[in-house]
Amino acid sequence: MAQQAAKIKKRRLQDDGAWGYLFIAVALVVYALFTAYPVVSAFIISFQDYKPLGSTFIGFDNYVSTFHSELFWKSIRNTVVYTVLTVPVALFLSFSVAILILPLKKWMQTAFKAIYYLPVVASGVALSVVWLWIYDPMPEGIFNKLIGLFGAHNQNWLGTTTYSMLSLVIMAWLSSHGAAIIIYLAALLGIDESYYEAADLDGAGFLQKLWHIVVPSLKPTTLFLLVTSVIGSFQVFQNAYLMTGGGPDHATTMVGLLIFDNAFKYFEFGKAAAQSLILALIIAVISLFQFKFLGKDVEY
Amino acid sequence: MALYSNHTRRPAARNVRNTAIIVLLVLFALATLFPIYFMVISSFGDPVEAGAVSYQLWPSKITLASFKFFFDYSEYSYRWILNSLIVAGSIMITNVLFASAAGFAFSKLRFKGRSVLFTVLLCAMMIPYQVTQVPLYILVVNVFHLQNTYTALIMPSLVTVYNIFLAKQFMGSIPTEILESAKVEGCNPWQIYWRIILPLSKTVLAVMAILTFMDSWNTFFWPLLVTNTMDMQTIQVGLKNFRFANTTYLAPMMAGATISALPMFILFFSLQRYFLEGVTVGAVKG
Numbered sequence: 387m388a389q390q391a392a393k394i395k396k397r398r399l400q401d402d403g404a405w406g407y408l409f410i411a412v413a414l415v416v417y418a419l420f421t422a423y424p425v426v427s428a429f430i431i432s433f434q435d436y437k438p439l440g441s442t443f444i445g446f447d448n449y450v451s452t453f454h455s456e457l458f459w460k461s462i463r464n465t466v467v468y469t470v471l472t473v474p475v476a477l478f479l480s481f482s483v484a485i486l487i488l489p490l491k492k493w494m495q496t497a498f499k500a501i502y503y504l505p506v507v508a509s510g511v512a513l514s515v516v517w518l519w520i521y522d523p524m525p526e527g528i529f530n531k532l533i534g535l536f537g538a539h540n541q542n543w544l545g546t547t548t549y550s551m552l553s554l555v556i557m558a559w560l561s562s563h564g565a566a567i568i569i570y571l572a573a574l575l576g577i578d579e580s581y582y583e584a585a586d587l588d589g590a591g592f593l594q595k596l597w598h599i600v601v602p603s604l605k606p607t608t609l610f611l612l613v614t615s616v617i618g619s620f621q622v623f624q625n626a627y628l629m630t631g632g633g634p635d636h637a638t639t640m641v642g643l644l645i646f647d648n649a650f651k652y653f654e655f656g657k658a659a660a661q662s663l664i665l666a667l668i669i670a671v672i673s674l675f676q677f678k679f680l681g682k683d684v685e686y
Numbered sequence: 687m688a689l690y691s692n693h694t695r696r697p698a699a700r701n702v703r704n705t706a707i708i709v710l711l712v713l714f715a716l717a718t719l720f721p722i723y724f725m726v727i728s729s730f731g732d733p734v735e736a737g738a739v740s741y742q743l744w745p746s747k748i749t750l751a752s753f754k755f756f757f758d759y760s761e762y763s764y765r766w767i768l769n770s771l772i773v774a775g776s777i778m779i780t781n782v783l784f785a786s787a788a789g790f791a792f793s794k795l796r797f798k799g800r801s802v803l804f805t806v807l808l809c810a811m812m813i814p815y816q817v818t819q820v821p822l823y824i825l826v827v828n829v830f831h832l833q834n835t836y837t838a839l840i841m842p843s844l845v846t847v848y849n850i851f852l853a854k855q856f857m858g859s860i861p862t863e864i865l866e867s868a869k870v871e872g873c874n875p876w877q878i879y880w881r882i883i884l885p886l887s888k889t890v891l892a893v894m895a896i897l898t899f900m901d902s903w904n905t906f907f908w909p910l911l912v913t914n915t916m917d918m919q920t921i922q923v924g925l926k927n928f929r930f931a932n933t934t935y936l937a938p939m940m941a942g943a944t945i946s947a948l949p950m951f952i953l954f955f956s957l958q959r960y961f962l963e964g965v966t967v968g969a970v971k972g
Binding site (some may be wrong): 403404405406409410412413414416417419420421422423424425427428431438458470479484485486487488489490494498500501502503504505507508509510511512513515516517518521522526527528531551560561562563565568569572574577579583584592595596599600617620621624628642643645649650653655657659661662663666669670673 | 688689690691702703705708709710713715716718719720721722724725728752784785787788790791792795796797798800803806807810812813814815816817818819820821822823824825828841842843845847850867874875876879900903906907922925926929936939940942943944946947950951953954958961962963965966
């Protein structure tokens with residue numbers, strides 16, 4: 387009897403078959419058409435001199451010319467500089483703020499979380515419009531006035547090769563920490579109280595608890611944020627596109643912007659496709675690297 | 687006890703510490719909020735050219751003339767907001783429907799190739815969007831000839847892998863026993879999905895709806911690529927065009943920025959809980 391029942395049950399579960407495909411049908415079609423096909427297509431286009439009517443196969447030419455392009459390497463360097471300057475600082479700021487929020491009352495925690503998250507809600511275009519004015523090169527410009535308080539001379543923030551990258555970096559510091567703070571705080575609240583109790587018995591102080599309990603416990607969170615931020619940072623170029631256009635003298639041309647320009651300004655689709663695949667490869671390698679060297683004792 | 691000492695014997699010490707913390711947090715909050723504050727305050731200024739403007743951190747007068755200036759710039763200014771609403775609204779609805787359906791199938795139904803298909807879907811999250819952008823543009827514009835249509839704006843985002851993942855993660859936590867007993871009672875998978883899974887997933891679907899709406903409202907590059915007349919542009923693209931056409935007008939530019947951000951602020955303040963929850967929902971077991 388029991389065996390028979392189990393058989394029937396099993397058949398019922400297998401009956402889901404057609405239903406299963408029905409439920410995922412739309413998702414699969416959308417995926418096949420707008421993700422899978424474009425990826426395959428990108429590979430093909432990257433070996434072509436793309437023309438709307440009749441592309442020609444040119445082998446590895448797009449890749450070769452990319453590797454010989456000074457501008458490409460400059461854009462990679464810019465992207466790396468931007469990432470190295472923004473990601474660690476943003477993570478450190480988020481971590482510190484989350485630690486500071488922790489002892490406060492629940493309603494204050496919520497209020498601060500909401501405040502820090504607000505810039506994430508505003509559109510990137512709106513924020514770039516505002517920051518453009520904050521960086522007004524005139525002496526009356528807000529940022530110039532601010533540094534004037536400390537005795538510094540006014541600068542042409544977005545217009546000089548020295549400061550344009552820094553300007554984008556400062557903007558990122560002040561508008562991209564919202565999510566990380568919330569994620570860190572959730573992880574902090576999830577640390578088992580008994581660790582602290584044991585540390586208290588040993589007479590450990592705040593800094594010792596921070597270093598020996600909090601930092602190791604939050605390692606998976608930090609790794610997650612690090613990997614996702616680096617991946618995001620390597621693709622980012624909206625602020626550069628809207629605020630500096632990649633200039634002056636390509637000082638803020640990120641690799642994402644270079645690909646966009648090649649594709650939609652110069653209509654060199656083949657070159658853009660080749661460069662985007664190189665970017666994908668770089669991102670994959672860096673992510674693997676981070677998991678391998680930082681994720682050694684992280685459990686999932 | 688906890689990371690922080692409670693200072694049980696000296697409440698004064700605790701108060702001093704908490705005050706110091708709050709001061710630090712408020713300072714950082716001021717720096718974070720300043721651009722938004724500056725945007726809103728400046729939008730109430732007169733629509734005059736920047737040469738005559740001195741920046742004010744407190745409005746000396748409040749006028750809506752700059753908002754009028756922004757809307758007068760193009761006869762389609764209102765249409766941009768409407769377009770954004772249509773596009774973001776449609777994408778929100780289709781994502782909730784199709785992502786919840788796919789999430790249900792991947793977490794609770796058995797069919798051949800289920801885990802393989804799901805893995806293939808997840809791979810998409812590792813591909814930078816630069817890779818798909820060019821072929822997607824060629825497909826939509828050159829092959830389907832959909833340039834300048836709502837279809838082009840909506841179709842590629844009908845359902846995102848991220849949302850399917852989100853739905854699957856949540857629905858996986860619904861006990862299978864409930865579904866088994868519904869099956870014994872004679873429910874087919876559609877009824878299980880509609881009557882049991884959807885009502886139980888209300889919160890996660892609300893989070894998904896809000897975050898999806900916000901993302902598509904704020905999307906800039908795709909609408910920039912596939913629209914070429916003002917009447918089909920979204921508010922983000924419209925704002926960019928307005929900016930390039932009026933580079934010296936501070937207050938109207940800020941008015942435009944305020945208009946583009948305002949619906950999100952209203953949504954955020956009324957549904958804040960879902961926004962903040964949404965951040966951690968995606969990060970758990972990322």
